Amino acid sequence: MMDSQTSLRLSRRLFLTSAAIFLTTSASVVHGRTIQQEMPWAPGAADPPAQVRPGPWAFFTSDEAATIEAIVDRLIPPDDHGPGGKDAGCAVFIDRQLAGPYGRSEGLYTRPPFMPGSSTQGYQNPASPAGRYRNGLKALADQVGQSRSGKAFHELTAAEQDKILSALEDGSVKLKDVDAKAFFAMVLQDTQQGFFADPIYGGNRDMAGWKLVGFPGARYDYRDWVERHNESYPLPPVSIMGRADWLSKG
Amino acid sequence: MARKLPSKNVVVIGLGWTGSILSYHLAKAGLDVVAIERGPWRDTATDFPPAYAQDELRYAIRLDLFLRPAQETLTFRNRADQTALPIRNFAGFLPGNGVGGAGIHWNGQTWRFLSTDFRLRSHLTERYGASMLPGDMTIQDWPVSYDELEPYYDRFEKLCGTSGKAGNLKGVKQDGGNPFEGWRSSEYPTPPLKQGLGATLFAEAARKLGHSPFPQPASNLSEAYTNPLGIRMGQCSYCGFCERFGCGNYSKASPQTCVLPALMRLPNFTAQTESEVLRINLDSTGKRATGVTYVDTSGEEWEQPADIVLLCAFALFNVQLMLISGIGKPYDPDSGQGVLGRNYAYQTTSSVSVILKDKVLNPFIATGAHGMMIDDYNGDNFDHSNLGFVGGGYMGAGQTNGRPIQTRPVPKGTPKWGAAWKKATAETYQHAYSLSTHGSSYSYRDCWLDLDPTYKDRLGRPLMRMTFDFHDNELKMSAYLTERLAEIAKAMNPTEMQAHPRKGPYDSTIYQTTHNTGGTVMGDDPQTSVLNRYCQSWDVHNLFIPGGASVFPQNHGYNPTNTVGALAFWTADAITQLYLKNPGPLV
Numbered sequence: 001m002m003d004s005q006t007s008l009r010l011s012r013r014l015f016l017t018s019a020a021i022f023l024t025t026s027a028s029v030v031h032g033r034t035i036q037q038e039m040p041w042a043p044g045a046a047d048p049p050a051q052v053r054p055g056p057w058a059f060f061t062s063d064e065a066a067t068i069e070a071i072v073d074r075l076i077p078p079d080d081h082g083p084g085g086k087d088a089g090c091a092v093f094i095d096r097q098l099a100g101p102y103g104r105s106e107g108l109y110t111r112p113p114f115m116p117g118s119s120t121q122g123y124q125n126p127a128s129p130a131g132r133y134r135n136g137l138k139a140l141a142d143q144v145g146q147s148r149s150g151k152a153f154h155e156l157t158a159a160e161q162d163k164i165l166s167a168l169e170d171g172s173v174k175l176k177d178v179d180a181k182a183f184f185a186m187v188l189q190d191t192q193q194g195f196f197a198d199p200i201y202g203g204n205r206d207m208a209g210w211k212l213v214g215f216p217g218a219r220y221d222y223r224d225w226v227e228r229h230n231e232s233y234p235l236p237p238v239s240i241m242g243r244a245d246w247l248s249k250g
Numbered sequence: 251m252a253r254k255l256p257s258k259n260v261v262v263i264g265l266g267w268t269g270s271i272l273s274y275h276l277a278k279a280g281l282d283v284v285a286i287e288r289g290p291w292r293d294t295a296t297d298f299p300p301a302y303a304q305d306e307l308r309y310a311i312r313l314d315l316f317l318r319p320a321q322e323t324l325t326f327r328n329r330a331d332q333t334a335l336p337i338r339n340f341a342g343f344l345p346g347n348g349v350g351g352a353g354i355h356w357n358g359q360t361w362r363f364l365s366t367d368f369r370l371r372s373h374l375t376e377r378y379g380a381s382m383l384p385g386d387m388t389i390q391d392w393p394v395s396y397d398e399l400e401p402y403y404d405r406f407e408k409l410c411g412t413s414g415k416a417g418n419l420k421g422v423k424q425d426g427g428n429p430f431e432g433w434r435s436s437e438y439p440t441p442p443l444k445q446g447l448g449a450t451l452f453a454e455a456a457r458k459l460g461h462s463p464f465p466q467p468a469s470n471l472s473e474a475y476t477n478p479l480g481i482r483m484g485q486c487s488y489c490g491f492c493e494r495f496g497c498g499n500y501s502k503a504s505p506q507t508c509v510l511p512a513l514m515r516l517p518n519f520t521a522q523t524e525s526e527v528l529r530i531n532l533d534s535t536g537k538r539a540t541g542v543t544y545v546d547t548s549g550e551e552w553e554q555p556a557d558i559v560l561l562c563a564f565a566l567f568n569v570q571l572m573l574i575s576g577i578g579k580p581y582d583p584d585s586g587q588g589v590l591g592r593n594y595a596y597q598t599t600s601s602v603s604v605i606l607k608d609k610v611l612n613p614f615i616a617t618g619a620h621g622m623m624i625d626d627y628n629g630d631n632f633d634h635s636n637l638g639f640v641g642g643g644y645m646g647a648g649q650t651n652g653r654p655i656q657t658r659p660v661p662k663g664t665p666k667w668g669a670a671w672k673k674a675t676a677e678t679y680q681h682a683y684s685l686s687t688h689g690s691s692y693s694y695r696d697c698w699l700d701l702d703p704t705y706k707d708r709l710g711r712p713l714m715r716m717t718f719d720f721h722d723n724e725l726k727m728s729a730y731l732t733e734r735l736a737e738i739a740k741a742m743n744p745t746e747m748q749a750h751p752r753k754g755p756y757d758s759t760i761y762q763t764t765h766n767t768g769g770t771v772m773g774d775d776p777q778t779s780v781l782n783r784y785c786q787s788w789d790v791h792n793l794f795i796p797g798g799a800s801v802f803p804q805n806h807g808y809n810p811t812n813t814v815g816a817l818a819f820w821t822a823d824a825i826t827q828l829y830l831k832n833p834g835p836l837v
Contacts (some may be wrong), residue, residue, distance in 0.1 A: 030255075031548035032525035033291060039514050046296050049308060075667040081676050102312065109319035111339040111705065117335040120328055120757040124335055162668065169666070188667055196654040197307035212672070213679035215614055215654045218304040220498070221487040222615040229447040230610050232680070240302045 051241060052092065052202030059130065061199035063152070064137045065091060070154035072191045083208045085191055092202030093194030094133075094187075129186065136183035139175035140168075152219035171235050200238045206244070212239040252543045252551035258284045261542050261556035263527045263571065266351020267811065268818040269562035270505040270513055271409075274479070275822035276558075277519040279830070284554060285519070285562075286544050288321070288526035289348030294506060298354075298496030298582055303548055306653045310494040312701035315355050316340060317347040317564075324566060325702040326756045326797035328719040336705050336713060342758040343766055344494065345564045349523060351765060353504040353811075356471040357493040357618025357650055360412045360503075361808035362403050362816075364629040365432040370692075370804065373630060376627075382640060384723055386695040389804045393774045393783035396432045399816050404435050405771045405814030407467075410503030411475035411483055414467035415437035416531060428464045430625040443486065443527055443620040448611050448683035452647030453622040454634075461624040461806065466648050467812075468619030469503035490651040492618025502618065528709060530559055530575040532790065539577075546707065548710050558825070558835075559768075559793045565800035569594075569699045569769035570714040578770075581698050589780045591610035591700045593768040594716065595805040598643070598724040600732045600752045601603055601686045604744035610680050613652030621648025622643050624738075627731050628688070628807040638724040643689030643807030645735045652679070659684070661746055685739055687731040689752070691767075693804040694721055699769045716809075720754040728752035732813045765810050767802040770790035770795050774837075779803070782837040783815060784824035791835045796821035 057065050072094075085091070091098030097103060105128040117124050127135070130186075144153045144164065155159065167173035169186035175183065194203025196210070198218065204210060210217050217237035225233055236243070259281035262269045268287050277283045297315070308314045313437040317323075317340070325334035346352040349384045369391045374382060383389070416437045417427025442465035445453070453463040470486040477483065486501040500507050513519055527544045528551065541555035561568050572578055572590055581592035623646035625631060634640055651657055658683035660674040702715040732751035739747050773779025785801055787793040794799055797817025799810045828836050 025783060030522065030546045030552055031550065032546040033521075034521040035291060035514070035521040035523065036519070037515065037517055039293065039511060040291055041293060041295060046299055046301070048302050049305060052276065069550055076672055077669050079669055079672065081672055107318035109323045109336050111336070113704065115333065118328070118332065118755075120755050120759065121335045121337075122341065122759045123338055140724070151340050160518050165667075192658075193307060193311060193655050197311075198305055200305075201307055202375055209654065212676050213654055213658070214651060215679070219301075220300055220304055220489040220491075222489065222612075223485070223487055225612065226446055226488050228445040229450065231612075232610050234614070240305060 009209045036230075049073075049200050049240065051200050052096045054092070057095050059095045059103060060091075063141065064133075065095065066152065066154040067137055067141065068094060070161060071165065071187060073097050074165055075160060075188055076195055077158075083205070085195060087205065088195055088208040089203045089205040090191045090194040093197065093201050094190045096202050097131045097190065099135055104128055132183065132186060136175065136178050136187075139178040143173065143175055200241050207237045207239060252477070252553040252712060254553045254555065256336070257541070257555040257557070258282045258673055259556065260284070260553050260558045260560060261286065262560045262562055263542060264561070264563035265333045265349045265505070265521060265523075266346065266562065266564070267353040267505060267815055269351070270509040270558070271292060271815065271818040272562060273519055274509055274513045274516070274794050274821050275826065276571075277513065277516040279826045280518070282518045283520070284556075285521050285553065286525050286527050286542065287349050287521065287523045289317070289523065289525045291521070292350050292354060292496070292506065293350045294496065294498060294500060297382055298485050298620045300498035303495060303498035304491045306488060306655050308610050308822065309654065311338065311655060313344060313494070315346065315348070315496060315714060318347045318821070319555065320346070320708065322567065322707050323477050324570075324716055325705050326716045326718070326758045328717070330637070330696060330717055334702055334715045334717070337352040337758055338769050342760060342762060343764040345566065346727065349510070349521065350505045352544040353497045354506065355494050356811055358502050359619040359809040360407060360410060360467045360469045361434060361486070361644070362811045363396070363806045363808055363813055364430065364631070366630050366813060367806045368392040368394065368399070377630065378634065380489075384721070387723065388693045388695055390773060390778060392803060393772055393779070394820065399820060400433065400435060402816035402819040405819045406812055408439050409477055409479070409508050409815070410469040411439045411471050411477055412467055412469045412503070413440040413443050413472040415442050415465055418761050420544065426464060428623075429462045430628065430631045438467065439476050440472050443468050443570055443617060444488075445620060445622060446615055447609060448613070448649060449620065449622040449647040449712050449740050451606070451609070452685060452738065455738050456622070456624050456646070458741055459738055461738070463624050463646065466619055466621045466623045466646070470497070470617040470619050471501050471503075477508055479509065481508060481511050483507050486617050488615050488617055490614045490616040490653065493650050496547050519772060526709070527571065528711070529570065530561070530577060531576070532575070537790060539790050546569050557792060561795045561797060565798050566699070566716075568795055568800040569799050572780070573701050573714065574711055574772055577787060577793065580700055583696055586695060589771070589776070589778065589818060591604065591698045591769050592778075593771050593803055594699045594718060595691040595693045595767045595802070596718065596756070597763045598689035598691050598720065598728050598752050599686060599762050600750055601684050602687070602732060602735045602739045602747060602749045603682060603684045604739050604742060605659070605661060605678060605682050605746040606742065607681050607745040611683055612680070613649055613657065613683065616649060616651050618650050619648065623648065627734055637726070637730060639723045639730065641690035641692055641723065641727045641807065643731055644686050645685070645687040645731060647683065647685050649684050654679070662748055683734055687728065687735055688807060688809070689724065689731055690807040691724055691805045693768055719756050720752065725752060725754055765799065765805060767799040767805040767810060770800040771803045772801040773803060782835070784828070784836045785821040786824070786829070786836050792833065794821055794825065
């Protein structure tokens with residue numbers, strides 16, 4: 001059962017993301033929205049982001065997840081500066097993003113023909129991020145399995161993992177049917193996005209990324225601090241969801 | 251077969267800045283106006299309330315408020331000998347979508363062009379001789395002068411409540427303002443924004459080197475303000491979420507905060523959203539527009555007849571709709587003949603990043619348009635005699651944010667990941683600042699827009715094709731400006747600095763600006779322009795393109811929005827004061 005609010009939200013999303021899905025109709029009114037003599041506004045019609053909840057992987061298989069968790073923890077290693085990518089939830093972030101519109105290339109121009117172009121023309125390949133992760137992780141697992149006598153990536157030492165990641169980064173290792181360099185760049189970008197995005201999306205847990213650099217997050221009002229030059233802003237970061245210590249202890 | 255709707259006096263295509271300004275003025279003048287917008291209705295409380303407006307992933311990375319390429323995109327190539335390929339995900343520039351258009355997601359930087367910019371070719375030829383200009387440079391004079399446009403700049407700034415400090419009031423120089431700006435009939439509506447440490451240090455260094463820094467004019471308001479339409483705006487909170495974001499504080503000027511509350515009250519105005527105009531219709535003579543045909547969300551087509559058609563889409567899509575509608579002669583770069591799609595231009599930006607180890611800069615305390623700038627190297631404010639290029643830009647310290655997905659500077663040579671990256675990121679964030687130049691992009695014979703022969707949009711129409719690359723003149727200009735900026739940066743005594751002059755080729759995957767200009771240029775000669783000085787089509791007298799940046803003959807060293815807004819008011823006056831009295835060609 002869909003309440004009217006959800007339905008409004010969905011229709012809005014649908015239009016925004018997939019432009020318009022055309023239905024055959026013989027209606028005599030314009031389908032669109034005709035607005036006259038009002039500022040249309042409905043209570044509760046806002047469209048806040050859905051909070052990522054802990055739970056089973058939404059996209060990754062358990063093997064894939066083990067590899068990604070190992071990778072994000074090398075890209076952002078845990079150390080004296082704070083938690084690493086794994087504890088900060090970067091793998092969870094990527095998992096939920098791949099299970100959502102980003103993973104499906106939703107809203108992008110995906111019509112053929114696909115032709116190789118110059119780098120200034122951007123990505124020209126039908127594969128979506130979800131497909132690229134699936135293929136990339138499979139090719140990586142195969143490559144590691146062959147070269148490391150059957151071991152999985154997450155079973156290697158940190159130094160061995162770093163060596164493989166460096167080789168992917170500079171393209172010196174080849175993956176079957178996968179552009180290793182581009183795959184690495186995508187994983188790195190998504191990992192860092194997860195580390196610094198609002199915690200509502202599953203990464204940046206306990207605002208670890210924001211604490212690392214000193215970004216106060218979603219505070220939205222610094223009027224008193226603009227002219228306090230050379231002073232560190234004193235308040236801790238806050239997320240769209242608020243802060244853990246704002247929640248009732250009951 | 252499209253079904254016919256009752257006729258209106260005016261149909262407006264696109265409800266952004268120009269569409270809302272024109273709609274308001276023409277509806278106020280008593281005309282029955284309908285505005286057709288392909289995106290959704292948007293308002294602050296629903297689309298970007300302060301509860302979650304500050305979401306970098308959603309708005310800046312996933313581009314929530316922008317046009318989806320699945321809905322419309324274009325193809326791109328650097329040179330005519332390449333095959334243009336579709337921009338599958340917007341990156342280099344970001345067209346808006348929905349009511350408010352680019353007026354929602356802009357930064358608020360509100361500049362006027364220089365008086366010499368409006369007679370660019372004449373001025374440069376008079377001062378330096380025609381041989382100074384490259385043979386394939388197709389810059390031309392504007393058909394309006396700065397003096398003519400000044401009252402309209404004034405009106406747009408008052409609509410927005412722009413914060414700043416005048417440098418030239420009716421010809422009298424003012425301390426603390428931009429000494430190079432054209433005369434202003436009045437002071438800015440609100441005082442300048444407060445400045446953070448980075449901008450303050452830049453200004454001190456610039457002054458030391460003999461330049462004249464001034465606060466950047468900002469339509470992110472320093473104080474609460476009521477505009478001439480009676481709409482109240484709030485004070486900017488320096489939250490650092492302007493560009494790519496809607497403002498949750500009602501303090502950044504936009505159609506939402508400056509026009510729509512007054513416009514929507516008018517009984518003779520209708521907004522028709524989520525409806526996309528397919529084409530402008532002409533009568534059998536081809537000299538008169540009869541209205542538009544649009545498609546609604548169910549896929550059904552509707553014909554909206556109207557006496558006047560106003561094309562108010564984003565610059566690039568103004569050109570596409572004109573090409574698809576077959577109005578005006580498409581430009582042919584081989585012969586140089588034709589006008590539609592001619593003189594596409596952009597912006598030539600660059601930056602200098604500094605690290606000031608002993609300073610705490612709080613980069614997240616920011617607005618889209620605060621900062622201190624100098625205009626000493628813009629337009630022809632400096633002698634180009636021995637420089638080997640023309641053009642210039644403003645430059646200075648106006649870092650717009652410290653949002654950490656995108657703004658995460660590290661010292662040169664830092665690895666891209668791992669422990670060393672993490673350490674450098676942690677140690678640099680609070681102490682780094684980015685200075686920038688905002689340079690001109692003059693027009694050239696081989697930079698143009700036309701229809702793509704291969705790729706189609708979801709409605710089966712050809713995508714528009716962009717052929718564009720930076721030319722030597724612009725790259726030399728950028729190198730020169732970046733060197734001057736680096737001199738000032740050096741005087742800030744940085745621990746480290748890196749200069750990044752613009753290099754070719756133009757890369758559509760790296761965000762630079764969304765200042766896409768030209769293609770339906772305004773001018774004095776129908777052989778080299780699509781529109782006359784009143785933004786009226788030379789071919790179809792009841793069709794106007796009222797000031798979208800597609801009317802710019804070339805792009806100058808400033809952000810376009812103030813000139814776009816001024817031309818919207820200029821065209822509104824031309825229609826109400828001249829055209830309605832005597833419908834026909836105004837020139």
